Amino acid sequence: MASTSRLDALPRVTCPNHPDAILVEDYRAGDMICPECGLVVGDRVIDVGSEWRTFSNDKATKDPSRVGDSQNPLLSDGDLSTMIGKGTGAASFDEFGNSKYQNRRTMSSSDRAMMNAFKEITTMADRINLPRNIVDRTNNLFKQVYEQKSLKGRANDAIASACLYIACRQEGVPRTFKEICAVSRISKKEIGRCFKLILKALETSVDLITTGDFMSRFCSNLCLPKQVQMAATHIARKAVELDLVPGRSPISVAAAAIYMASQASAEKKTQKEIGDIAGVADVTIRQSYRLIYPRAPDLFPTDFKFDTPVDKLPQL
Amino acid sequence: MDQNNSLPPYAQGLASPQGAMTPGIPIFSPMMPYGTGLTPQPIQNTSSLSILEEQQRQQQQQQQQQQQQQQQQQQQQQQAAQQSTSQQAAQVASGQAPQIFHSQTLTTAPLPGTTPLYPSPVTPMTPITPATPASESSGIVPQLQNIVSTVNLGCKLDLKTIALRARNAEYNPKRFAAVIMRIREPRTTALIFSSGKMVCTGAKSEEQSRLAARKYARVVQKLGFPAKFLDFKIQNMVGSCDVKFPIRLEGLVLTHQQFSSYEPELFPGLIYRMIKPRIVLLIFVSGKVVLTGAKVRAEIYEAFENIYPILKGFRKTT
Numbered sequence: 047m048a049s050t051s052r053l054d055a056l057p058r059v060t061c062p063n064h065p066d067a068i069l070v071e072d073y074r075a076g077d078m079i080c081p082e083c084g085l086v087v088g089d090r091v092i093d094v095g096s097e098w099r100t101f102s103n104d105k106a107t108k109d110p111s112r113v114g115d116s117q118n119p120l121l122s123d124g125d126l127s128t129m130i131g132k133g134t135g136a137a138s139f140d141e142f143g144n145s146k147y148q149n150r151r152t153m154s155s156s157d158r159a160m161m162n163a164f165k166e167i168t169t170m171a172d173r174i175n176l177p178r179n180i181v182d183r184t185n186n187l188f189k190q191v192y193e194q195k196s197l198k199g200r201a202n203d204a205i206a207s208a209c210l211y212i213a214c215r216q217e218g219v220p221r222t223f224k225e226i227c228a229v230s231r232i233s234k235k236e237i238g239r240c241f242k243l244i245l246k247a248l249e250t251s252v253d254l255i256t257t258g259d260f261m262s263r264f265c266s267n268l269c270l271p272k273q274v275q276m277a278a279t280h281i282a283r284k285a286v287e288l289d290l291v292p293g294r295s296p297i298s299v300a301a302a303a304i305y306m307a308s309q310a311s312a313e314k315k316t317q318k319e320i321g322d323i324a325g326v327a328d329v330t331i332r333q334s335y336r337l338i339y340p341r342a343p344d345l346f347p348t349d350f351k352f353d354t355p356v357d358k359l360p361q362l
Numbered sequence: 363m364d365q366n367n368s369l370p371p372y373a374q375g376l377a378s379p380q381g382a383m384t385p386g387i388p389i390f391s392p393m394m395p396y397g398t399g400l401t402p403q404p405i406q407n408t409s410s411l412s413i414l415e416e417q418q419r420q421q422q423q424q425q426q427q428q429q430q431q432q433q434q435q436q437q438q439q440q441q442a443a444q445q446s447t448s449q450q451a452a453q454v455a456s457g458q459a460p461q462i463f464h465s466q467t468l469t470t471a472p473l474p475g476t477t478p479l480y481p482s483p484v485t486p487m488t489p490i491t492p493a494t495p496a497s498e499s500s501g502i503v504p505q506l507q508n509i510v511s512t513v514n515l516g517c518k519l520d521l522k523t524i525a526l527r528a529r530n531a532e533y534n535p536k537r538f539a540a541v542i543m544r545i546r547e548p549r550t551t552a553l554i555f556s557s558g559k560m561v562c563t564g565a566k567s568e569e570q571s572r573l574a575a576r577k578y579a580r581v582v583q584k585l586g587f588p589a590k591f592l593d594f595k596i597q598n599m600v601g602s603c604d605v606k607f608p609i610r611l612e613g614l615v616l617t618h619q620q621f622s623s624y625e626p627e628l629f630p631g632l633i634y635r636m637i638k639p640r641i642v643l644l645i646f647v648s649g650k651v652v653l654t655g656a657k658v659r660a661e662i663y664e665a666f667e668n669i670y671p672i673l674k675g676f677r678k679t680t
Binding site: 222223238241242245251254255288289292293294295296297 | 615619625646
């Protein structure tokens with residue numbers, strides 16, 4: 047307080063020999079020191095650092111050097127909130143067993159909904175093991191949408207789910223709408239609507255999904271070996287290049303390619319299993335498979351080891 | 363338009379409501395204009411839309427300028443014979459309209475000697491719109507599939523009596539607060555509300571929609587309500603056509619990102635929101651195009667003429 051030059055009317059502590067020198071604060075010793083001559087000008091300055099008495103064998107959960115919550119100030123504006131923690135010990139409960147000092151709520155009343163949504167986003171992302179960068183991107187998107195207020199009427203959960211979908215897409219690891227539906231309480235239709243509205247509101251766009259985006263995830267979930275995954279990726283890419291599947295969703299084409307690759311290898315998966323993982327109906331896989339089956343020999347990579355030869359692939 | 367708001371006697375049910383037509387023309391010719399007759403000018407630009415309009419116009423300009431440069435010699439000959447042009451703006455011309463509707467009279471109207479009822483403008487050009495040479499026009503005419511119109515019958519209605527006494531009427535107040543009535547002649551469905559307002563859907567042309575609305579109003583009148591025919595307005599027109607070649611939707615969404623939305627997970631077609639006539643087009647891989655959101659027939663034609671060169675640029679080559 048003394049060394050900052052906020053108002054010239056305030057009495058400023060200065061070194062008597064060097065009135066123009068800016069004092070250096072040594073907060074550990076509580077001193078203000080003149081850098082020119084080393085004179086200790088003010089002492090017994092209140093220490094604003096952490097609690098001194100931190101013993102190593104104290105309860106590790108309660109870090110006494112934390113004087114506030116570690117909330118991210120970029121996201122919620124002004125995290126100068128204090129919460130009254132849950133009471134420990136008998137003295138914190140009154141005669142009916144209710145805790146005294148109940149005022150744990152009504153802090154940061156603005157953006158309470160935003161904090162709620164962040165919690166929901168973290169929960170959803172946790173269910174499908176999304177990394178922190180996607181969650182951060184989702185939070186940023188949600189904050190932008192929330193501040194714009196153009197989608198104010200929509201359920202926050204729907205906007206949060208759509209932001210999660212967009213964040214996955216923007217990071218280059220798209221999740222299908224059905225996968226987001228699985229971890230959210232919102233219907234695919236509503237997520238799709240919010241998705242389009244958010245893209246319009248934020249004036250961004252996302253890249254088109256390709257078959258290769260989903261291969262590693264689907265194949266790992268089916269426990270298929272790397273050879274089969276690479277073969278399926280190759281099949282799907284060639285099928286799209288040769289335009290064998292016009293108008294089909296890339297997810298369906300990917301599922302059909304996985305089916306063909308797995309049927310040609312030692313690890314055969316049924317259409318139902320693939321349909322469960324990919325979120326497509328098995329008749330859809332059948333339809334797409336019928337389209338790529340005639341050109342099967344051209345679609346496989348050249349170095350693929352066939353467990354079942356191409357002409358013995360199942361014909362549906 | 364219909365000046366008198368009361369219904370004509372139903373015995374002359376086939377009388378043309380406009381009465382200004384040359385005799386002998388059946389009312390249901392698709393050539394019959396229902397409105398004031400002039401090609402409506404595009405809607406006023408709101409400031410927020412003008413930037414996007416400019417972008418769309420520029421993109422269409424680039425496409426059309428490329429094509430124009432290729433065929434410049436033919437153009438010069440034709441344009442010398444035709445109207446004067448301004449080659450900067452490349453919007454589809456109302457001046458193009460007479461050429462389109464010439465082809466329309468050949469293909470759709472059954473009458474031999476009809477002059478195109480869609481008027482050729484006396485002044486050849488409006489300053490905004492240049493002439494695009496005839497060789498550029500697509501020759502494909504979108505067909506109207508559905509017209510939604512509203513009319514105010516001008517009196518409160520008791521839906522229960524209508525539902526009980528009229529034929530082909532259903533009324534389920536728990537599900538929806540209107541009577542749903544259907545007639546066979548122009549095959550249409552009407553939603554009749556207790557306030558007296560009515561929505562008529564399913565007609566294939568403007569005249570049919572108007573006729574159907576009048577028939578419904580007649581039915582309501584016969585049931586004893588003092589029905590009138592106020593403020594008939596067409597709210598939406600849907601048309602469809604086929605460009606007869608497959609389309610690369612992925613390419614289209616890359617170049618026209620601000621106007622297109624293509625999400626194969628959500629819908630297999632590309633949704634193109636055109637700014638200049640405010641029309642939404644659903645474009646499919648097979649080459650079929652659905653146009654909707656128009657208030658007048660010319661908007662559908664104009665939108666299709668705008669999108670056709672763009673689609674030609676994204677034709678699948680295999």
